[in-house]
Amino acid sequence: MFDTVIHSGTLVTASDVFRGDIGIKDGRIAAIAETISGGDRRIDAGGRLVMPGGIEAHAHIAQESSSGVMTADDYYTGSVSAAFGGNSSFIPFAGQHRGQSVDDVLATYDERSRRSVIDYSYHLIISDPTEAVLNDELPRAFKRGITSFKVFMTYDLMNLGDGGMLDILTVAKAHGAITMVHAENNEMVKWMNRRLAAKGLTAPRYHAISRPELAEEEAINRAISLAKLVDAPLFIVHVSTAGGAALVQRAKLDGVKLFAETCPQYLALTRDDLDRPGMEGAKFMCSPPLRDRETQQALWRHVQSGTFESVSSDHAPYRYDASGKFTAGPDAPYPKIANGMPGIAARLPYLFSEGVVAGRISLKQFVALSATNAAQTFGMTAKGSLAPGMDADIAIWNPDVTRKVTLADQHDNMDFTPFEGMELTGVPEIVLNRGNIIVEHGTLRAAEGQGRFVPRATVDLTGKPGYLAKELDPAHNFGTRIAP
Ligand code: DUC
Ligand code: ZN
Ligand code: ZN
Numbered sequence: 232m233f234d235t236v237i238h239s240g241t242l243v244t245a246s247d248v249f250r251g252d253i254g255i256k257d258g259r260i261a262a263i264a265e266t267i268s269g270g271d272r273r274i275d276a277g278g279r280l281v282m283p284g285g286i287e288a289h290a291h292i293a294q295e296s297s298s299g300v301m302t303a304d305d306y307y308t309g310s311v312s313a314a315f316g317g318n319s320s321f322i323p324f325a326g327q328h329r330g331q332s333v334d335d336v337l338a339t340y341d342e343r344s345r346r347s348v349i350d351y352s353y354h355l356i357i358s359d360p361t362e363a364v365l366n367d368e369l370p371r372a373f374k375r376g377i378t379s380f381k382v383f384m385t386y387d388l389m390n391l392g393d394g395g396m397l398d399i400l401t402v403a404k405a406h407g408a409i410t411m412v413h414a415e416n417n418e419m420v421k422w423m424n425r426r427l428a429a430k431g432l433t434a435p436r437y438h439a440i441s442r443p444e445l446a447e448e449e450a451i452n453r454a455i456s457l458a459k460l461v462d463a464p465l466f467i468v469h470v471s472t473a474g475g476a477a478l479v480q481r482a483k484l485d486g487v488k489l490f491a492e493t494c495p496q497y498l499a500l501t502r503d504d505l506d507r508p509g510m511e512g513a514k515f516m517c518s519p520p521l522r523d524r525e526t527q528q529a530l531w532r533h534v535q536s537g538t539f540e541s542v543s544s545d546h547a548p549y550r551y552d553a554s555g556k557f558t559a560g561p562d563a564p565y566p567k568i569a570n571g572m573p574g575i576a577a578r579l580p581y582l583f584s585e586g587v588v589a590g591r592i593s594l595k596q597f598v599a600l601s602a603t604n605a606a607q608t609f610g611m612t613a614k615g616s617l618a619p620g621m622d623a624d625i626a627i628w629n630p631d632v633t634r635k636v637t638l639a640d641q642h643d644n645m646d647f648t649p650f651e652g653m654e655l656t657g658v659p660e661i662v663l664n665r666g667n668i669i670v671e672h673g674t675l676r677a678a679e680g681q682g683r684f685v686p687r688a689t690v691d692l693t694g695k696p697g698y699l700a701k702e703l704d705p706a707h708n709f710g711t712r713i714a715p
Pocket of ligand 3: 289291547
């Protein structure tokens, strides 16, 4: 009756930890029971944790940066690396650059994503919200199940300005979609860049100085205010500061339709890593930048107490060579060095080891942060949990093995990992996507292109009442309808 039975394991969901077996039929979980006999294939999960396959909600795959640098990972290598890291699906970005039509962007990414070994969707990055984009192309994207997109408050070539952001928030809300935002104050960063350049301070470590914590905090506060004004859902990506996280926490308490993530690099690394000899610091350049020990501790407390829906990798793989970090030369000043670091395979082993094994978070929180919340926020309704009818996206973890992080174990197309040498306990040994084993004890079992595009549902706003600004409420604004 079952194609596959996973037996004798400890099952973990965001709400429960229990002994049980899983029966899989036609790519979906058909049964969960204390014991299930039979099955064409039986996987012994004795002594193992059986959890929903991770959903990586923040990754840059086969994407050109605004200055034209292509990521080292394409949809094959990026998805293989994700699978080795315990993920069964991911949502990379499809990036619109100014002047491009969204239809064309999506056609390009549809071509690139054919190679994925795991299921996928895209968040759409909008940098040019023309009338055609707002009125025609975004509604077409929503219709095919692309229900989230990212906007930037920084970078001259990407930043929309507050009015552009309000337009995007309003269109997204009208369709039940969610706007994601990279929140850093562009003018503060540019001012810092000018000051540092005038003093000749352009080594990689000054990247961390050029993007102050206050630049993130100011922009998060503004982004929340913009979203509140039009009562639209907002997701703040890669929160890196204690102040920013506290603003998110406060706004959530106020009922704002707000979601947020942080990333392992902000929990594990600091700006001292940018101060390595020579140009080594370039490996640790990401935006927002790495901070300090106190910030790490504060961010962990926010992970523990529910400020963040997810811990995402922000995998942005630029190699330590002329194809990635050094397209502007081997000694380029930091503003000309590509921003971003790899981490799609390290995200979950890091979170498991430093979170669960270190006693900071529970197993249930691990599942919520790695899969369940992303599925709910981004509308992957058949993924992110273990229940009959769900996709059989499953990761079987050995919680007892300790390994040192190596580049080879990342299985990506990179020439470094910023997590090199870290000792982590817990390994995803077997990973399934829709019932197919994709990784088994260090061996890839998936074929190129077997991942499928996942049309996504609209954002789940349960428990988020929102906010009605008086000036947008017809009961208080002389009966004026300003936004839907
Ligand atoms: N933002 C990201 O989300 N990733 C890489 C660089 C950036 O600015
Ligand atoms: Zn960003
Ligand atoms: Zn990113």
